[in-house]
Amino acid sequence: MxxxxxxIIGHEGQIALLRRAVERDRLHHxxxxxxxxxxGKRTVATALTAxxxxxxxxxxxxxxxxxxxxxxxxxxxxxxxxxPRKGKRDITIEQVRGLQQQLALHRxxxxxxxxxxxxxxxxxxxxxxxLLKTLEEPPDHSLLILIAESTxxxxxxxxxxxxxxxxxxxxxxxxAAIVAREDGISEDRAMLxxxxxxxxxxxxxxxxxxxxxxxxxDCFRRLAALSPDDARGISDLxxxxxxxxxxxxxxxxxxxxxxxxxxxxxxTGSAATVCNRDLLEPLQQAxxxxxxxxxxxxxxxxxxxTRSINRNFNRRMVLEGFIPGILGQQ
Ligand SMILES: [Zn+2]
Numbered sequence: 001m002x003x004x005x006x007x008i009i010g011h012e013g014q015i016a017l018l019r020r021a022v023e024r025d026r027l028h029h030x031x032x033x034x035x036x037x038x039x040g041k042r043t044v045a046t047a048l049t050a051x052x053x054x055x056x057x058x059x060x061x062x063x064x065x066x067x068x069x070x071x072x073x074x075x076x077x078x079x080x081x082x083x084p085r086k087g088k089r090d091i092t093i094e095q096v097r098g099l100q101q102q103l104a105l106h107r108x109x110x111x112x113x114x115x116x117x118x119x120x121x122x123x124x125x126x127x128x129x130x131l132l133k134t135l136e137e138p139p140d141h142s143l144l145i146l147i148a149e150s151t152x153x154x155x156x157x158x159x160x161x162x163x164x165x166x167x168x169x170x171x172x173x174x175x176a177a178i179v180a181r182e183d184g185i186s187e188d189r190a191m192l193x194x195x196x197x198x199x200x201x202x203x204x205x206x207x208x209x210x211x212x213x214x215x216x217x218d219c220f221r222r223l224a225a226l227s228p229d230d231a232r233g234i235s236d237l238x239x240x241x242x243x244x245x246x247x248x249x250x251x252x253x254x255x256x257x258x259x260x261x262x263x264x265x266x267x268t269g270s271a272a273t274v275c276n277r278d279l280l281e282p283l284q285q286a287x288x289x290x291x292x293x294x295x296x297x298x299x300x301x302x303x304x305x306t307r308s309i310n311r312n313f314n315r316r317m318v319l320e321g322f323i324p325g326i327l328g329q330q
Contacts, residue, residue: 002072004061005047010174011040014165018044022051023059027112028163029138032120032146035167044167045116045145046071049079052143053110067110078110082117091123096130103139113139118147120154128155135161172275192278216254217279223258224282228327235320242315249309251319252302255326259302262287263295290328298325 005015021027031048033041050061050071061068070076080102084091103113117123123131134144135158144162151159170178175194180187192213219241226233241251261274265287271280301322308318 002050002061002063002068003043003047004063005051006060008040008043008047009178010170011044011167014044014167015047017165018048019051019059022048027052027143029142030135030144030146030162032148032151032159032162032164033167034148034151034164036169037149039167039169041147041167042116042118045118045147048145049076049114049116049143052112052114053078076110077108078112079114080116082115084122089122091117091127093124093126093130096123096127096134100130100134103134103142107141111141113142114145115142116145116147120146120148120158121150121152123154125155128158132157132161212250219251219254220258220276220279220282223323223326224285226323226327228324234323235316238316238319238323242319245309245312245315248315248319249306252306252309256299256302258283258286259295259299259326262290263292263299266292266295286328294325294328298322298328301325 005019008015018027018031033045035041047061050063050068051059053067053071053076054061055065055067056062061071063072067076071079074081080099082091082095082099085095099115103115105113107113117131132155134142138144146158146162148154172191172194176187176190179185179193180190185193219237222233222237226237228234240247242248257275258279261276261279261283264273265271265283271277271284274280274283276283305318305322309315
């Protein structure tokens, strides 16, 4: 789906800057969009592409003209998306060379030749070095949009030739507004899905089905009732949550929100900004029986645990070591 700049929720500053540049025909030749997954970098890249090509020339996509429709259907002859080929891990040097040939051609009917590279971090160093040439001597009427979650592994020479725009997680309210619009679902459910997404629209729109929501509630009821010296209970929960990588990462996402809410209750004493509203009772129970420092320590540990899970350490053992920290001393 194509959204114009004015239909996008959030990222106001970044969009205002891009829109002004399109209107005045003062676009930089290369932009780097950096920010966590699911925050809308591709949505903004598509809006920028359509705004550039739109035949109305208003600085935003009209959504109706042949150019806008071609961008929306991903078949505009002057727009190229560079992604890893199916089943491949990297964007290769051959793909970059292919893109460079495309950019050297005359424009078909677009106002610019646009290339979107997503994600930049999957470009190996050979490919990045090849891309440098294009960044140093951009062909006339070309626009490059590079997308990345972080700049780790990206050559500094590549970074220094792009204008960087940072994207931050959306607020729960922004995600909820978008979810409600996309799916036409109730406001309450949109809030719940949004609160589970931690600012990632992609996650909120993927939705959590009822089975998952029930599993999550069950997991927290057990966590709330579990004592730190119940080795058997901890081991059972670790085994279940560690049954595969996806479940283990989901569990860590849940715990992140859970600990955040406990801290909100401990610090503010109010449930007004608690995200996991359907779990208020066990949350209050946990908030009353543990110290704030225990929550912050467990929260800080989540990144390490995530890394261990991603490196294929033994999931049950990793979670067994982590769960007592979530429970506090009680
Ligand atoms: Zn248009």
